[in-house]
Amino acid sequence: MSRRPLVLALAAMLALGSPSPAAAYLKFGARVGETVVDVKWTAASLPYFITERGVPGVDAFQFRDVVARAFATWTAAEAETPSFAFQGFTVAAPLSSDGRSTLGFLDRPDLDRVLGATVFLLDGNTGAILESDIFFNTRFTWSVAPGGEPGRVDLESVATHEIGHLLGLGHSALGETEVVGDGRRVIASGAVMFPIAFSAGSISDRVLQPDDVAGLLQLYPAPGAVTRLGGVRGRVTRAGRGLFGVHVAAFNPTTGVIIGGFTLGDDGEFVIAGLEPGPYILRAEPLDDADVEGFFSERTVDIDFGVTYAPRLVVAPAGGTSAPVEIQVRPR
Amino acid sequence: MTARFLALALALVAVPAADGAAQTGQTAPHLRPGRPSITVGGVVSGGYPIGEAAADLRQNVPGTTSPPPFTLFRTSTEMNRAPGVEARVAWPLSASVAVEVGGAFSRPGLTVSIDGDAESPAVTLDDSRLEQYVIDAAVVWQLSRLAIGPHARPYLSVGGGYLRQLYDDRTRVETGQLFHVGAGVRYWLRGGQGLGRGLGLRGEVRYHVRREGVEFAGQSRRYPAAALSLFVGL
Numbered sequence: 259m260s261r262r263p264l265v266l267a268l269a270a271m272l273a274l275g276s277p278s279p280a281a282a283y284l285k286f287g288a289r290v291g292e293t294v295v296d297v298k299w300t301a302a303s304l305p306y307f308i309t310e311r312g313v314p315g316v317d318a319f320q321f322r323d324v325v326a327r328a329f330a331t332w333t334a335a336e337a338e339t340p341s342f343a344f345q346g347f348t349v350a351a352p353l354s355s356d357g358r359s360t361l362g363f364l365d366r367p368d369l370d371r372v373l374g375a376t377v378f379l380l381d382g383n384t385g386a387i388l389e390s391d392i393f394f395n396t397r398f399t400w401s402v403a404p405g406g407e408p409g410r411v412d413l414e415s416v417a418t419h420e421i422g423h424l425l426g427l428g429h430s431a432l433g434e435t436e437v438v439g440d441g442r443r444v445i446a447s448g449a450v451m452f453p454i455a456f457s458a459g460s461i462s463d464r465v466l467q468p469d470d471v472a473g474l475l476q477l478y479p480a481p482g483a484v485t486r487l488g489g490v491r492g493r494v495t496r497a498g499r500g501l502f503g504v505h506v507a508a509f510n511p512t513t514g515v516i517i518g519g520f521t522l523g524d525d526g527e528f529v530i531a532g533l534e535p536g537p538y539i540l541r542a543e544p545l546d547d548a549d550v551e552g553f554f555s556e557r558t559v560d561i562d563f564g565v566t567y568a569p570r571l572v573v574a575p576a577g578g579t580s581a582p583v584e585i586q587v588r589p590r
Numbered sequence: 591m592t593a594r595f596l597a598l599a600l601a602l603v604a605v606p607a608a609d610g611a612a613q614t615g616q617t618a619p620h621l622r623p624g625r626p627s628i629t630v631g632g633v634v635s636g637g638y639p640i641g642e643a644a645a646d647l648r649q650n651v652p653g654t655t656s657p658p659p660f661t662l663f664r665t666s667t668e669m670n671r672a673p674g675v676e677a678r679v680a681w682p683l684s685a686s687v688a689v690e691v692g693g694a695f696s697r698p699g700l701t702v703s704i705d706g707d708a709e710s711p712a713v714t715l716d717d718s719r720l721e722q723y724v725i726d727a728a729v730v731w732q733l734s735r736l737a738i739g740p741h742a743r744p745y746l747s748v749g750g751g752y753l754r755q756l757y758d759d760r761t762r763v764e765t766g767q768l769f770h771v772g773a774g775v776r777y778w779l780r781g782g783q784g785l786g787r788g789l790g791l792r793g794e795v796r797y798h799v800r801r802e803g804v805e806f807a808g809q810s811r812r813y814p815a816a817a818l819s820l821f822v823g824l
Contacts, residue, residue, distance in 0.1 A: 408653075511667060567704060
């Protein structure tokens with residue numbers, strides 16, 4: 259078995275914008291031979307350690323408790339996630355490649371806009387995660403207050419986001435931002451996995467949104483989910499050519515749930531799975547609510563088009579995907 | 591929409607009434623107990639809304655896990671007026687009361703309107719078609735004492751049944767219940783007063799209450815319908 263450290267590090271939650279918009283659940287992928295496989299845990303249990311270091315306002319025990327709650331938030335979702343087991347405190351800092359998954363605070367003054375980040379060690383033969391560390395940047399002031407604290411970043415919200423990465427989820431693009439100074443401020447978001455954090459004092463990302471759960475179900479499908487849930491598919495084009503990197507949101511007018519996906523090929527095709535069966539309204543939008551590079555670092559993404567809706571309702575059947583629909587966008 | 595159906599209903603009643611005024615004194619047409627009849631014709635169902643919805647995100651508000659919503663866009667959806675066909679078999683229990691079972695088919699369209707999107711003008715999506723099937727039963731009471739002519743008699747009906755709606759790609763089915771009260775007129779072109787087989791026209795207006803089916807807001811819906819058909823006694 260060969261092991262190689264991964265370079266997916268990104269998985270950061272950004273305090274004030276900067277790179278990375280995202281699509282509703284992007285998943286991390288690792289190239290194994292000629293194919294790209296999902297980065298995910300295959301073990302049933304995931305032991306983890308906590309760095310025995312606190313910061314002003316958060317001691318190691320509080321940190322442990324917050325992390326346990328964040329893990330519990332993900333395991334409460336109806337998916338076949340691994341179980342998480344706290345093993346104890348460690349003096350090792352996160353990001354050390356020691357075969358142990360470690361979460362803790364770390365001084366990263368060089369990442370002055372990054373609240374936290376997740377890194378992986380993968381099995382080079384299968385793409386399975388062997389180790390994953392999460393650090394929380396001491397450059398910020400943190401809070402574990404139940405109702406949040408003005409001016410302090412809520413540790414549980416950021417931990418919930420980073421644990422989503424630890425499970426293999428990428429960022430979601432379900433959100434709206436505005437440019438403030440040289441960064442971005444989140445106006446609203448539809449996923450804990452949106453790449454830019456809410457303002458300090460916010461605690462709403464302690465609670466998963468449907469987009470997060472849909473992504474989780476893609477990686478760790480619950481028994482029966484494949485036959486119970488459905489998907490929609492289609493293609494986004496401009497002047498007849500497929501567009502890569504378009505964010506497509508699927509809105510169910512019956513449930514009010516909105517879940518996103520991306521076009522992930524030059525043909526502009528997309529599939530959004532994990533949907534409750536029923537009718538959906540599809541909305542294609544450019545990735546212009548954060549910097550594109552954080553999601554598609556090796557690709558150019560066209561954002562010169564306006565928001566466009568699919569021309570008709572699209573129906574997700576149970577256990578299958580819809581008939582394809584084409585969304586034709588036009589330059590702004 | 592409702593006004594149109596009411597106007598049609600009045601017309602259906604008014605025509606036989608004028609005819610009857612000129613031919614008073616003749617025997618009233620009636621149902622023939624134990625002798626079924628078949629009715630085949632067309633029906634037009636009125637349109638009605640099936641729900642409004644908002645695509646909401648979480649607003650950036652500190653201190654709460656349930657922040658107020660930020661609406662990305664809003665939708666409203668209508669089930670459009672649709673023509674259809676229906677067939678019914680009636681079994682008279684007496685000269686004035688019959689039970690009927692029948693079925694209907696139509697292809698109503700769904701129109702989705704979207705607005706409130708800061709990044710897009712308001713749009714209306716292309717109609718999505720449904721295949722709609724109804725199987726129902728009704729009790730029909732002919733008002734034999736309400737004379738509106740020698741060939742025509744009004745009636746009332748009440749019934750209910752099963753609704754089945756398929757989206758146009760036939761990948762998803764929604765089912766529900768459909769209830770109605772109605773009023774109409776039978777106009778005998780032949781028979782209705784003796785032993786000969788009856789043949790005639792039948793016009794009816796109905797008020798439907800629909801539960802479940804394709805519905806985006808979890809509500810019961812009400813809508814009118816009008817039917818015109820040919821009936822023949824067996």
